[in-house]
Amino acid sequence: MFPGACFLRRRIAFGLAIGLALTTTPALALERAFPPGAERTAERVEPMGSYALPIGPWADGSMLTQRTEGRVEQSAWRLPDSRAGTLALLAPMRAALLADGWQMLFECETAGCGGFDFRYSTQVLPEPAMHVDLGDFRFLAVRRGSGAQAEYLSLLVSRSAGAGTGHVQMIRVGPAADEPPVQAAVSSKSAPDQAVPAPPRAEAAGGLAQALENGSVVLNGVEFASGAADVAQGGDAVLAELAAYLAAHPARSIALVGHTDASGSLEANIALSKRRAEAVRARLIAEMGADGSRITALGAGFMAPRGSNLTDEGRAANRRVEAMLTSTR
Incomplete structure (x- = not known):
């Protein structure tokens, strides 16, 4: 075998595997836009569930949502050393989704979303897995396909300025499939049987x-x-x-x-x-x-x-x- 053939074969196999994964898994497609060292902090999967997808801001005491049903995947990531603003974090993810055939349903920023009321009226993984700065967050909702095969996806992006980290939550709803039992949302830093991680306490380290x-x-x-x-x-x-x-x-x-x-x-x-x-x-x-x-x-x-x-x-x-x-x- 000529020199470098094994390396070339591994590169081709790796490229094919990544290409296949990116065409089937939105999470992996989004991870291309994450900086090196991004860490998944929580994941929750329902083989058959529902999600009230925000498609409008909180205003006049209510929020426009679209009921979606199917397999619900909710996950969160922590992005290290993120000094960029929330728009700089969101932009490459949005571009990756649009390039992959998703259509925009709704996008907003902090006050335009409805601020505090929006954040507490939509589904968010608990601290410390997902942090939302009430003064600095962005949200978008997209759709791909139609009818029984329609898929829906939302992104919530925020920052923790003091810690210098970015935070991303993705919720995707697609056609239901046979899956193992529901997994509770847990931080990777939490005990496996802790369904809702408690927020940081004053007496914690630091x-x-x-x-x-x-x-x-x-x-x-x-x-x-x-x-x-x-x-x-x-x-x-x-x-x-x-x-x-x-x-x-x-x-x-x-x-x-x-x-x-x-x-x-x-x-x-x-x-x-x-x-x-x-x-x-x-x-x-x-x-x-x-x-x-x-x-x-x-x-x-x-x-x-x-x-x-x-x-x-x-x-x-x-x-x-x-x-x-x-x-x-």
């Missing part, structure tokens, strides 16, 4: 600042009784640390996001969770001297649980307030 810049931080010690918005005694240390962080970073702003357990209606719980966030905001200003103009209070109701709503312990964990960055200059 403290509040690192947890906040990597995603969000639960204000541990600030507790609420079921149905109540009054801030319990406690949590002084974490609130003081949060106020100190804001003082040390005068160009940054945060959102306080209140959460509830699943007792009661969604509308009532969203209102309650916002009052909880407002109570914490008032305490940060009055007791810790924080700048109120850089603190927003929002409510997510019971839409982002940390624990099971079937147990007292889980419900208590769900009644909480988290802080996340909304301005990362």
Whole structure:
């Protein structure tokens, strides 16, 4: 065999394998646009499921969606050392999809999507697998084919400026197929049986600042009784640390996001969770001297649980307030 023949044969085989994979798997096609070192952080597959695909922004209290059914694949990636903006991250992925025959249904950016309301009204893998900066994210939805063979795909792209990483979530819905049982969404850093990874905590390695810049931080010690918005005694240390962080970073702003357990209606719980966030905001200003103009209070109701709503312990964990960055200059 002439010199280099084995190498040439391996290159041809590799090229054919990659070419075949890219024509059949949208995830692999998108990965061509990822920088070196991209890491898959979570994956969830339903052989037969449904997904409310956003095809319009959140506006006037609702969001236009298209119900899609079939095999649902949801995955997330962390992109290393990403100093590029969200448009620079999204553009090559969008180009790869359009070149592969997908047709654009909807695309938006942060406020144009509906901001906080859009993010909490669509399906997103939990922290730390997928991070969404409420002040800097982009979304697109595309379709390929028609009828029973139609495929739908969405991309959600954001960044964690403090950690210098990009974050991408893909949800694809295609024709149903016979598959193994449903796999729960788990971070590659989590235990296999942990269905919903908990958000970073203030006491995690690196403290509040690192947890906040990597995603969000639960204000541990600030507790609420079921149905109540009054801030319990406690949590002084974490609130003081949060106020100190804001003082040390005068160009940054945060959102306080209140959460509830699943007792009661969604509308009532969203209102309650916002009052909880407002109570914490008032305490940060009055007791810790924080700048109120850089603190927003929002409510997510019971839409982002940390624990099971079937147990007292889980419900208590769900009644909480988290802080996340909304301005990362």
